[in-house]
Amino acid sequence: QVQLVESGGGLVQAGGSLRLSCAASGRTFSSLGMGWFRQAPGKEREFVAAISWSGNTYYADSVKGRFTISRDNAENALYLQMNSLKPEDTAVYYCAAHNRAWVTPVLRAYDYWGQGTQVTVSS
Numbered sequence: 001q002v003q004l005v006e007s008g009g010g011l012v013q014a015g016g017s018l019r020l021s022c023a024a025s026g027r028t029f030s031s032l033g034m035g036w037f038r039q040a041p042g043k044e045r046e047f048v049a050a051i052s053w054s055g056n057t058y059y060a061d062s063v064k065g066r067f068t069i070s071r072d073n074a075e076n077a078l079y080l081q082m083n084s085l086k087p088e089d090t091a092v093y094y095c096a097a098h099n100r101a102w103v104t105p106v107l108r109a110y111d112y113w114g115q116g117t118q119v120t121v122s123s
Helices: none
Strands: 003-007 010-013 018-025 033-039 046-051 057-059 067-072 077-082 091-098 117-122
Touching: 003 091, 018 033, 018 091, 018 117, 033 067, 033 077, 046 067, 046 077, 057 067
Parallel strands: 010 117
Antiparallel strands: 003 018, 018 077, 033 046, 033 091, 046 057, 067 077, 091 117
16 A cells, blocks of 8 residues: 655745645555646546656646656655646646556556645636
């Protein structure tokens, strides 16, 4: 089992930045593929960014060039640096993990999920 706890969400003005963190426990973090997803009110959960255990990354087109996913295997931590935030980035952001070597944007590939952290971007 893997436990994931997100933090770092909050209220920010458009154009601002936030850094989300995800603390992982319960399994060797370096063997996990990790991802960030988000869900806005009334919408389906969608892919944001993913990173493999070796550091390969993949981004949704909507965040490419603005968001950066990274991991610190020594600290069992996943991060999402979000810059140039827009009101449409408002959502609950979820950290997720899977037991495969590759990076994937596919929601159903992820085995473990955090509880989420709210990000609100005001215009």
